[in-house]
Amino acid sequence: MDIEGQLENLSDGTIVLLESQAENSMNASYAALDSLINKQGKIGIIITANRPYANLMSVYQQKGIDVNKILFIDCISKSQGLELGEGGNVLFLDSAEDLTKIALSIDGSISRIQANKFVMVDSLTTLLIHNPPQMLARFMHGVLTKMRMGNTSGVILSIDKQTDNEVRAEVAQLCDRVVKL
Amino acid sequence: MAQQKTVSENKKIEEKKEESPMFDLGSLASTLQKELKVGRGDQTQSSISEEEFESRYFRTLIPGFDKLLKHGIPKGSNILLAGSTGAGKTIFALQLLMNHAKQGKKCLFISFEESKEKLITHMKDFGWGPESAIKSGNLKIKRYLTSDIYYKEERESDGVQAMMAKNSDHLMLDLEPFVIGDDGYKPDITVIDSLTAVASTFEGKEKSYRFYLERLFRFFENLGGTTFLITEPIDSPISAYYTGTEKYLSDGIIEFYNAKRRNIRESAIEVLKMRGEKHEKKIVAMNIGDEGIVVHPNQEVFSEIES
Numbered sequence: 088m089d090i091e092g093q094l095e096n097l098s099d100g101t102i103v104l105l106e107s108q109a110e111n112s113m114n115a116s117y118a119a120l121d122s123l124i125n126k127q128g129k130i131g132i133i134i135t136a137n138r139p140y141a142n143l144m145s146v147y148q149q150k151g152i153d154v155n156k157i158l159f160i161d162c163i164s165k166s167q168g169l170e171l172g173e174g175g176n177v178l179f180l181d182s183a184e185d186l187t188k189i190a191l192s193i194d195g196s197i198s199r200i201q202a203n204k205f206v207m208v209d210s211l212t213t214l215l216i217h218n219p220p221q222m223l224a225r226f227m228h229g230v231l232t233k234m235r236m237g238n239t240s241g242v243i244l245s246i247d248k249q250t251d252n253e254v255r256a257e258v259a260q261l262c263d264r265v266v267k268l
Numbered sequence: 269m270a271q272q273k274t275v276s277e278n279k280k281i282e283e284k285k286e287e288s289p290m291f292d293l294g295s296l297a298s299t300l301q302k303e304l305k306v307g308r309g310d311q312t313q314s315s316i317s318e319e320e321f322e323s324r325y326f327r328t329l330i331p332g333f334d335k336l337l338k339h340g341i342p343k344g345s346n347i348l349l350a351g352s353t354g355a356g357k358t359i360f361a362l363q364l365l366m367n368h369a370k371q372g373k374k375c376l377f378i379s380f381e382e383s384k385e386k387l388i389t390h391m392k393d394f395g396w397g398p399e400s401a402i403k404s405g406n407l408k409i410k411r412y413l414t415s416d417i418y419y420k421e422e423r424e425s426d427g428v429q430a431m432m433a434k435n436s437d438h439l440m441l442d443l444e445p446f447v448i449g450d451d452g453y454k455p456d457i458t459v460i461d462s463l464t465a466v467a468s469t470f471e472g473k474e475k476s477y478r479f480y481l482e483r484l485f486r487f488f489e490n491l492g493g494t495t496f497l498i499t500e501p502i503d504s505p506i507s508a509y510y511t512g513t514e515k516y517l518s519d520g521i522i523e524f525y526n527a528k529r530r531n532i533r534e535s536a537i538e539v540l541k542m543r544g545e546k547h548e549k550k551i552v553a554m555n556i557g558d559e560g561i562v563v564h565p566n567q568e569v570f571s572e573i574e575s
Contacts, residue, residue: 130291158293166531176293178301184532186570187553188304194567195300200291217530222570229568 090118091126093266094242099203102231102241104211104259107268109246113146115268116209119242120152123205129240130204131157132196136183136213139164140175158200160192183217186226193230197237205240206230212246215254224257231261304555304562315339325545326457326494329367330360332563336539338546341494341520345543346485348463348514349498351524356535356556357498358382360524361459362391363560364496368457369401376455377409380465384409394560405453414469455493462498463514478513485517519543525551527571534571537563 094103107115123129135143140161147154158176162183165171171179180188193206208214208230214223227243234241243258247267259265316324316339325340334340341347349357358381365375379387387409391398401407460466463481470477488495499514515521520543525536537554539547553567 130293155293156291158297174294174298176297178297178304182532184530185534187534187564187567190570191304191553191564191567192300195303196296199296199299202291218570222572226570 090115090266090268091122093264094119094122100235100238100240101264102234102243102262104243104245104255104262104265105268106245106247106250106265109249111268112210112244112246116207116244117147117150117152119207119244120147120157121150123207123240123242124153124156125151128203129156130200130202131207132160132193132200132204133157133207133209134160134162134189134193135209136162136217137209139167139169140177140179141169141172144175158196160189160196162189183214186218186222190226190229190233194233197233197239203240205242206234207242208244210244210246211254211258212244212250215251220251220254223251224254227254227258228261231258304557328360328364330363330561330563332565333537333561335565336537336548336552336563337542340545341542342544343494344489344492345519346488346495346497346517347520347522347542348518349496349522349524350501350514350540352500352526355524355526356537356554356561357500357524358387358461359390359394359556360522360561361461361496361498362387363394363396365407365457365459366391366396366398366401369398369404369407372406373456374405374453375401375407376458377407378458378460379409379411380414381461382411384411394558396560408453408455414465454491457494457496458488458491459496460498462500464498464500481513481517515541520545523551524554525569527569529571532571534569536569536571 090105105115105119120131124131133143138146140159141164143159144154147157155176158178160178160180162180162185163169165179166182178192180192183189197204197206208227211223211227214226218226231241233239241262243262245255245258321339324343326343327334327340349361351357362377365377369375377387382390388398388402398407402409466480466484467477470480497514497518518541521540523538523540525534525538527534527536535554535556536551538551539549548565551569553564553569555562555564
């Protein structure tokens with residue numbers, strides 16, 4: 088299925104659960120970012136539990152994504168003891184297990200960015216490695232509600248058939264659309 | 269037709285692109301990183317006038333905390349700061365004392381645990397600069413040893429009622445001259461750290477401790493200031509916190525939680541009880557950062573909190 092076709096008419100505040108095969112997951116995120124940032128001009132808040140900020144910056148730049156329009160919430164670099172560096176559009180959090188701080192960061196970002204914006208969670212499957220399903224479902228419920236209140240669009244990335252059924256069902260029912268790639 | 273639609277959609281996209289101004293996301297990232305440590309500095313929105321507020325209530329001035337209360341902590345209350353070791357009770361107490369000492373209020377910290385020097389070091393580490401408040405006399409720290417409040421066996425033989433009638437308890441004798449002072453010093457805010465240490469001197473004398481507590485609460489009530497009493501749940505029959513005496517006697521209870529989940533620890537806080545004041549009934553996130561405690565009044569915690 089053509090992801091750009093699925094995302095190009097995304098009205099403000101629409102939230103999509105984007106399910107892909109593991110081998111296509113990076114392509115799915117590139118396509119989503121290309122559509123939302125480069126084509127629609129939105130500002131992105133990316134919660135990354137998969138790849139560290141430095142790595143994402145590099146690959147996104149190679150793919151021609153305007154990284155100046157992305158605020159990264161990096162939940163992995165600190166816990167892996169990676170060099171954090173100074174400055175940049177990034178918040179380093181202690182761990183992907185620290186759901187409270189992730190939620191606070193998303194909330195703070197949504198309320199401060201007054202432009203058209205979206206939140207991308209990369210990924211639900213990885214957050215499940217670090218958090219119990221029920222707790223993650225509660226977290227996602229809170230985050231998606233805050234996104235709704237802030238009329239913020241969203242893309243929740245998930246690996247098809249690798250995500251806990253309960254969490255998947257909870258998130259899917261809160262999303263406006265489920266797209267399988 | 270299809271081409272026309274595409275052109276129209278492209279136009280819409282172009283319009284949307286123009287709606288998104290460039291944002292200094294680097295600066296936002298740095299602001300958010302700081303906010304996780306020091307809070308947003310929001311103030312409580314009270315529905316009463318500032319004059320009425322001043323006469324009836326008291327703000328802790330701890331970032332985020334006062335939003336858990338409709339107005340504030342009623343003045344003259346005895347408030348328990350309850351929670352396990354390391355949950356942030358002492359820091360909370362020191363921080364609120366510093367906030368008020370800087371505003372010219374008379375603040376007293378009575379420690380049965382840490383030394384005065386250690387407490388001052390903690391405050392310095394948080395960058396609160398306690399020196400001037402101490403020098404001006406607005407902040408006083410007094411350390412007692414638990415042996416200062418020993419309970420003589422012969423007095424117990426008089427019976428608890430007789431002891432109460434005598435009004436000659438050692439802690440009262442020691443506290444009064446210090447708390448009130450020859451110079452007329454009378455604290456607006458007093459902290460006792462901790463009732464748990466006081467209770468330890470009454471091991472095996474639960475009834476005596478209960479009466480002792482009643483007198484202690486009455487003593488502070490009569491002083492007219494607001495008192496914060498730190499307490500920890502301990503696995504002992506003397507632990508009045510769990511037997512309910514402290515809970516019953518206090519006007520308010522602020523509970524501190526320190527939850528561990530896998531590799532992380534989360535702090536949380538709750539206003540469990542506040543006589544004469546409406547308050548939020550939820551456990552919310554709290555952070556002990558480089559500059560002290562920050563409460564996030566709208567953020568639930570995701571670790572399982574056991575109370």
